[in-house]
Amino acid sequence: MRPIHFAPLLAACLYANAAQADEVQVAVASNFTAPIQAIAAGFEKDTGHKLIAAYGATGQFYTQIKNGAPFEVFLAADDTTPARLENEGDAVKGSRFTYAVGTLALWSAKDDYVDGKGQVLRKNAFQHLSIANPKTAPYGLAATQVLAEMGLTGQVKAKIVEGQNITQAYQFVSTGNAELGFVALSQVFKDGKLASGSAWIVPAELHDPIKQDAVILGKGRDNPAARALMDYLKSPKAAAIIQAYGYKP
Structure with a gap:
């Protein structure tokens, strides 16, 4: 019987897993810092994808995105800015949805x-x-x-x-x-x-409703991790975290 070499087999499995995992660059409104950090841990564990977040003001992110910032997903603090990016061709049409009401x-x-x-x-x-x-x-x-x-x-x-x-x-x-x-x-x-x-x-x-919309940006159009994150934000696990921090569904 020929000996079985486990090391190459293990390496092949690890390579296959790595090939399926991707990173997603996310612009996150500052108010959502704590929830997205909690969500990111579950997202990485459940999907294998890694979420890399930057935090700031929604208006400032709009300017950065228009100037070519490498963000692939935008979690805004309003619904008008993502809609504007969508209308201007900087976001994937049909990907936008309200992930939280502040x-x-x-x-x-x-x-x-x-x-x-x-x-x-x-x-x-x-x-x-x-x-x-x-x-x-x-x-x-x-x-x-x-x-x-x-x-x-x-x-x-x-x-x-x-x-x-x-x-x-x-x-x-x-x-x-x-x-x-x-x-x-x-x-x-x-x-x-x-x-x-x-x-x-x-x-x-x-005050006006603080509807917070998420949208896939143009740079994330072909990134599986971007799509996976949008799906994960709609999951019961993410919803439970979002509500635990005082947001409305």
Whole structure:
């Protein structure tokens, strides 16, 4: 009987698996940082594909994509930017869908500082109110809409500090540079409860819906990992993670 050489056989199997696995470059809106990190682990385990993420403001990503950035999938913080890229020929038509509906929260790192109805804004006893840049970040735009609905735009204008994106807006509050700020609920919410501090979950009727769309970009058209990621985002596993961070289905 001829001896069986396992090493070449093992190497061939590993090569076959590697050939089927691909990387996907993903532009991710800052508010979705924690959920996508949790989703990426399951995605890699279940599919063998690797997700490589960059985080930033949706408006800034639009500019980068138009200038040739190597992103293959875009997880935006709105639904208008992916639709615009689709209409302009920079995204794969028919691939776009809403992967999450965001929730805005007024948050302070201090316990009992923010009340359950947001009256802390009307009292106006704070020195700084943090928001994301409303020109590039949908959560920042939503924050300005809330202030307008409450009739407080002029009253708090001088106290507003703007972050380049929702992550920086959150950091201003978490480090104490602002007493409170408008953030994505996902940044302060995990496993169905507030992780720290105090917050007012802003009623959805006070601002436009924050529908967050995903789309395959032109550079990802022929990448199997890009298609696999879009399918995975629609899976029950991903949905459970997304909802655990305070997003609506």
